Each structure stands twice: as C-alpha cells, then as structure tokens.
Amino acid sequence: MKILVATEKPFASVAVKKMREVSEQAGHVMNLLENYGNISDLKAAVADADALIVRSDPVTAEVLDAAPKLKIVVRAGAGYDNIDIATCTARNIVVMNTPGQNSNAVAELAFMMMLYQARSGFSGRTGTELRGKTLGLQAFGFVGKCMAEIAKGFSMETFAFDPFVNDEIMLSAGVKPVKSVTELYSTCRYVSIHIPATEKTRKSIGYNLISRLPENGVLVNTARKEVIDEDGLIRAFEERKDIIYLADVEPDCSAVFKEKFPGRYIFTAKKMGAQTEEANINAGIAAAKQVVDYFLTGNAKYRVN
Ligand code: 3PG
Numbered sequence: 001m002k003i004l005v006a007t008e009k010p011f012a013s014v015a016v017k018k019m020r021e022v023s024e025q026a027g028h029v030m031n032l033l034e035n036y037g038n039i040s041d042l043k044a045a046v047a048d049a050d051a052l053i054v055r056s057d058p059v060t061a062e063v064l065d066a067a068p069k070l071k072i073v074v075r076a077g078a079g080y081d082n083i084d085i086a087t088c089t090a091r092n093i094v095v096m097n098t099p100g101q102n103s104n105a106v107a108e109l110a111f112m113m114m115l116y117q118a119r120s121g122f123s124g125r126t127g128t129e130l131r132g133k134t135l136g137l138q139a140f141g142f143v144g145k146c147m148a149e150i151a152k153g154f155s156m157e158t159f160a161f162d163p164f165v166n167d168e169i170m171l172s173a174g175v176k177p178v179k180s181v182t183e184l185y186s187t188c189r190y191v192s193i194h195i196p197a198t199e200k201t202r203k204s205i206g207y208n209l210i211s212r213l214p215e216n217g218v219l220v221n222t223a224r225k226e227v228i229d230e231d232g233l234i235r236a237f238e239e240r241k242d243i244i245y246l247a248d249v250e251p252d253c254s255a256v257f258k259e260k261f262p263g264r265y266i267f268t269a270k271k272m273g274a275q276t277e278e279a280n281i282n283a284g285i286a287a288a289k290q291v292v293d294y295f296l297t298g299n300a301k302y303r304v305n
Contacts, residue, residue, distance in 0.1 A: 001028045002069075003291055004049035005284075006042055008057050009270065010034040011076075015280035019053070022288040026296065030288075039063065046070065051291045053284075056271060059083040064091065072294055076287035077102055077274055078142065079224060080304055081197040089305045094294065096302040098286040100142040102279035106248075107146035109273045110192050110222045111154075113246040113266050117218065121266075130154040134214075136188030138181060138205075140165045140173075143194045143222070148175045159188055185212040190220060197224035206232025213243050221247040222273045237261050248273045 003023050005016070016032060023030035033045040039058070043066035046052060052059065052073045059073055064087050073083060075097045088095045119127035135151050137144040140162040151158045158175045161184040167177040178184050185191055191213065195201050206229030210219060217240075221228065230253040237243060237257075243264070245257070250267040257265045274283065293299045 001050040001295055002048055003028050003030045003051040003053065003288070004033060004045055005030060005053045006033040006036070006045060006057050007053075007055050007076075008034075008036055009055055009275070011055075011280040011284050012277040014277060015284040018281060019284045019288040022285060022292060026292040028292065028295070042066075051295070053287045053291065054082070055274075056082050059088075061087045064088065064093070072096070072291060074098065074287040074290050074302075076283040079196050081224065081226070085305045094300055094303055095305040096287075096290050096294075096300065097304055098283045098290065098302065101283040101286045102274035102276075103142035104146045105276040105279035106143045106222050106273035107150055108276075109248055110143075110147060110220050110246075111150050113222075113248070114190060114218065114220060117244055117246055117266055121263075128216075130156055130190075132157070133190060134159065134188040136160070136178075136184040136191040137162075137175070137194060138184060138191060139194040140170055140175065141194060144192075145173060147192055147194070148173050156190075159184060181209065182212065185209045187214070189214050189216060190218045192220040193223045193227060195223055195227055197226040201227050203227070203229040205229065207235045208232070210236040210243070211240060213240075216242050216244075218244040218246060221245070225249060225251045234260075237264065 020030045036042055042063055046067040049067055050069050050071050053076055055077055061084050070093055072094045078097055078099055080097050083095055085095055131154055133156050135156045135158045137147055137160040140160040148158050152174060159178050160170050160175045161178050161181050170177045205227055210233055230251055234253060234256055245265045248268045249271040254267055290302055
C-alpha cells in the first residue's frame with residue numbers, strides 16, 4: 001500500500017525516519033510531502049495514496065476528490081476539525097486520530113506562555129509568580145491532565161470543568177471539580193482551554209465568560225482559535241484593562257490586539273503546541289502503526305467516524 005505523510009508543518013526528521021521504518025517493515029511504501037505551498041501539491045501527492053497521515057492539514061472534499069484509492073486518514077494528533085468527516089464517511093474512508101500522543105508538549109507550551117507573561121516578557125519589569133494562583137482547566141482530557149500534573153509542581157490551586165469526566169477522576173489528580181464553566185471563569189485567575197473545535201464549541205467562549213475572569217485574569221488558549229467568539233473577546237478587553245490573552249495560534253483579530261491592547265497578549269505566529277521532537281515521534285509513530293495495523297488486522301480502535 002502507499003502511505004502519504006502530508007505535513008505542511010513538518011515533523012522532526014527523527015520522527016519521519018521512524019514512521020518510514022514502521023511503514024516499510026510492514027511492506028508499505030511511505031511518501032512524504034512537507035512544507036507544501038498550496039492545496040494543488042497535496043491533491044497531486046494524494047492521487048495514488050491508500051492511506052494519508054496529516055497534522056492540521058485541511059483534508060477537504062476537494063482533497064478527497066483527488067484521492068480515489070484512499071481508505072484511511074490518520075490525524076497524527078488530537079483535534080480532527082481539519083478533516084471533512086462527513087465526506088470521508090460517505091466514501092467509506094476510515095478516520096482516526098492519535099489521542100494523548102502530543103499532550104505533554106501542548107501543556108508545556110501553555111505553561112511557557114503563562115510564565116513568560118507572568119515575568120513581564122523579560123522586560124525587566126517586576127512580574128508575578130504562579131505559586132498559589134488558581135488555574136482553571138476547561139476540559140480534563142489528555143492535555144488537561146498534563147496541565148494538572150505540571151501545576152502541582154508550581155503549587156497552583158487547580159480546578160476543572162468537564163461534563164464528560166467523573167469528579168473522582170479529577171479529585172484523584174488533586175483537581176477540584178466545579179459545577180459549571182461559568183464558575184470556572186469566575187473562580188480562576190488562569191483559565192486554560194482544552195476543548196475541541198466542534199459545531200457546539202465554535203465561538204462558545206465570549207464576552208459572558210471572559211468578562212468574569214478575576215482581577216488580572218489570564219485566558220490561555222492552546223486549543224483552537226475557533227472556540228473563541230472574537231467580538232466578545234474584544235469587548236471584554238475594551239472593558240477590562242487588566243485581562244490577558246495567551247494563544248497558540250494568532251486569532252483572526254490579532255491586528256485589533258496589536259493596535260488596541262499592546263502588552264496584553266502573546267500570540268504564536270505558527271501553531272507550536274505539539275512542535276517538539278517527542279510529540280512528533282509519539283504522534284507520528286502512533287499514526288504509522290495505526291495505518292499498518294488497520295491494513296493488517298482491520299483494527300480501528302481510534303476511529304472517529
Ligand atoms: C492537535 O490537535 O493534536 C494539536 O493541536 C497539534 O496540532 P499540529 O499537529 O498541527 O501541531
């Protein structure tokens with residue numbers, strides 16, 4: 001079979017090498033398309049692919065139209081909002097993700113942004129410490145759990161809201177469950193977002209939540225920019241001169257922030273959360289193994305459609 005690894009934002013070469021080993025040892029051919037400039041490059045590369053491994057690369061109906069042999073798409077990562085699931089399902093294409101494989105890298109990036117901002121961006125101005133501060137986790141999945149673990153080391157007081165996770169699981173991780181997302185935003189100086197981008201969550205975090213943050217509140221978004229209602233975000237920032245937004249990656253309204261709210265945000269230019277060698281290796285190998293196993297045994301454990 002032909003496996004195409006298409007990553008506009010490349011994996012570390014050590015990860016690609018290991019993915020190739022996994023594929024070739026199972027008798028498959030792995031082709032690589034990295035740093036591609038436009039969708040036509042992806043369409044050309046996918047023409048003879050039986051399997052496709054991607055990161056945040058858009059797998060749209062247009063791409064799928066160009067891939068008549070495609071049987072499986074694996075998103076080497078957690079969020080699969082970049083994949084047209086309905087079209088894949090209609091064409092009997094299996095879609096999987098690799099949950100948990102890059103979570104620690106994302107959590108470390110969230111803390112890096114929190115620390116850098118707390119220390120006034122190395123400007124020389126007096127900063128603040130994380131110790132004793134409240135941290136609210138909006139969702140307690142793989143990344144949320146890594147956040148809680150790191151927060152322990154900083155002696156933060158950690159809360160979480162996740163309607164899909166039992167209180168006992170949070171409590172055993174030293175995290176206090178709260179009853180609503182409103183309570184989370186009202187209680188915690190730092191709120192870190194770890195929800196997926198879905199029809200339900202898109203633009204779900206807006207003025208009503210952000211304006212509740214306690215004094216000097218910090219909103220940390222290493223999830224997806226799409227979950228933020230940016231009009232509401234701007235309104236909250238206009239009213240509250242003390243709140244901060246840290247985001248991986250730049251929101252659509254970044255020009256407004258640059259003009260109106262200098263010093264009150266950090267935006268990565270390129271999505272950096274999962275960009276570590278370890279995360280690349282973990283997610284890349286998991287994806288390659290899932291493809292190989294699917295072709296060999298039909299195992300579809302991580303299927304999402
Ligand atoms: C994910 O959903 O796994 C993360 O957001 C990482 O995305 P990336 O692979 O595009 O860096």
